[in-house]
Amino acid sequence: MSMTVAIKEKLGIVPLVEGNKSYKQVTEDILKPTESFPTKVWWTAFALALTVTLVDIGIIGYLMYEGLYILGINNPVGWGFFIVNFVFWIGIGHAGTLISAVLHLFRQEWRTGINRAAEAMTIFAVMVAASELIVHVGRPWLGFWLFPYPNERGPLWVNFRSPLIWDTFAVSTYFSISLIFWYIGLIPDIATVRDRTTNKFKYAIYDAMSFGWVGSNKAWSHLEMVSMILAALSTPLVLSVHTIVSFDFAASLLPGWHTTILPPYFVAGAIFSGFAMVVTLMVIAREMFNLKEYVTMKHLENMNKVIMVTGLMVGYAYSTEFFIAWYSGNEYEGFTFVNRAFGPYWWAYWIMISCNVLSPQVFWFQKLRTSIPVMFIVSIFVNIGMWFERFVIVMTLHRDFIPGSWALYVPTIFDYAMLIGSFGIFFTLFLLFCRILPVIAAAEVKSIMPTKGGHH
């Protein structure tokens, strides 16, 4: 925090913002996308994402009208793509919180370049995840039944002893706290956009969005404190959310699900997939919006290191699971895992292993972890692998205790549409965010820049 420039130079610590910028230049660089007409690339990407979203909304409407039977779910596979997508997206969200909260508490200054985009990713990913949940209940207009409001049916209360209700509370708390954390950081930057515009209409909109922030230090001192508090609250929160998601599985009595390893394994997997998604997004965003001096190779390299470490953790969890299944001597547990690796869904299992465990190993070499094409490809692989991890877990259902009821899950076109549609919603929101709001936390970047006096 208080290392002087001279000491940093001696230690070979590279500056987090390259190019020796002034505060004014930082403002101009970061706010540029919000102040210029979108490029062709942006319009193309946006049009594509929006089309997918609109088609998806249409399909959701049809799904409501027709009912969930048009999906591939059956008995015994009662959970399909919706749950896979839900766990996948909520996991993606966790990296944003990790970057903004945990790295905030550890005073990792390099997070300032990427935290805004990562938090935005969290919010949008949780929104997509929640939409999967709401649609999969079948009658979403009764979705409010999930909340324990006093009603005229007794009142009949929700069952608080069920992990599915814990999930409702965990996801809604996670969404609210992440949204507040993100927006509190955004307020000063929105005020900057407001103060730089000459357009009256734009001024009015950004004035309302900035809540009338003027940058008084009396407000800053509270804002700094609240950021710290929210970081401290989000850290256990993010762990609790994926733990509770894993309880949806672990608190059941199925072999392969009913294990104590699931909570830490899910949390590690969530961080792993989330960081991969941040790398994917930041590689594209820094290219598109010319932000290479703010999202430097150092940022990307650090993230790749996190990907490698969490990838190893996930790999360790896979092998522990397998070992314990054998070591427990429980034949149902043993069968489940052999069936995962060599049963009808063997290909999903081995996609998972090769994408999640093998592909991040390239990051042992500095040359490869600082290569944009390599990290981009690996991050895509990890995203695919982590989706398949959840698929493998959910597909445990296809062979239950009675061989007579065994059945395969064959996704229909509507399952695939929901999967593709979830990406459409996510990218529509993310692209809008990139145009409307500063992608990099300008105020925070300025606060870590070296000053003339040598401290900050």
Place this chain on the structure above:
Amino acid sequence: MYLPRKEQFHFFEETSSGVFGLFDEPEQILEAARQTRDKKNYTGFDCLTPFPVHGLDEAMGLPRSGIPWITFAMGLVGSSFGFGYQYLTHAVDWPLNFSGKAYNAWPAFIPVTFEMTIFMAGVSSALALFFFSRVPVVGRKILHRDITSHKFALWIPSSAPGYKEADTVNFIKSLGATDVTVVKG
């Protein structure tokens, strides 16, 4: 014992009437804040900056924010509410037997209790921040457009006991401000 003090809940006061000067570097505003604080008769002065300047709280004589007290209290409210709600619905209002589980199955109530603690603590901290920052306000008059980008402003309100327009303008100029403006409400 460490107890909350009134000064910890300092809040933004509208910059409607007074004088402000602009500085270019964070060091300058730090020094300016220190000298203004030492003057003693410019109470209620404020510094407006594009980012939180490290050390400015001490320079201005602002104590540590008191919001953690609110967080703590509301966290307790959240956890008692969360647990109490589950206990009252499941053990008192309508006890239902689900596979022989206890009515007051307190370990099963912990996740929701925890989430309610975090929710209440987080939301009320944010509301407290909004209250002390006096936001949201639509159409607030801003002093200078560069303050949220790259300039640092020292503001002395006309309500300060030592305020005399000409003297105050000279004082701010003597601190090295590039641009001194009088604002009349």
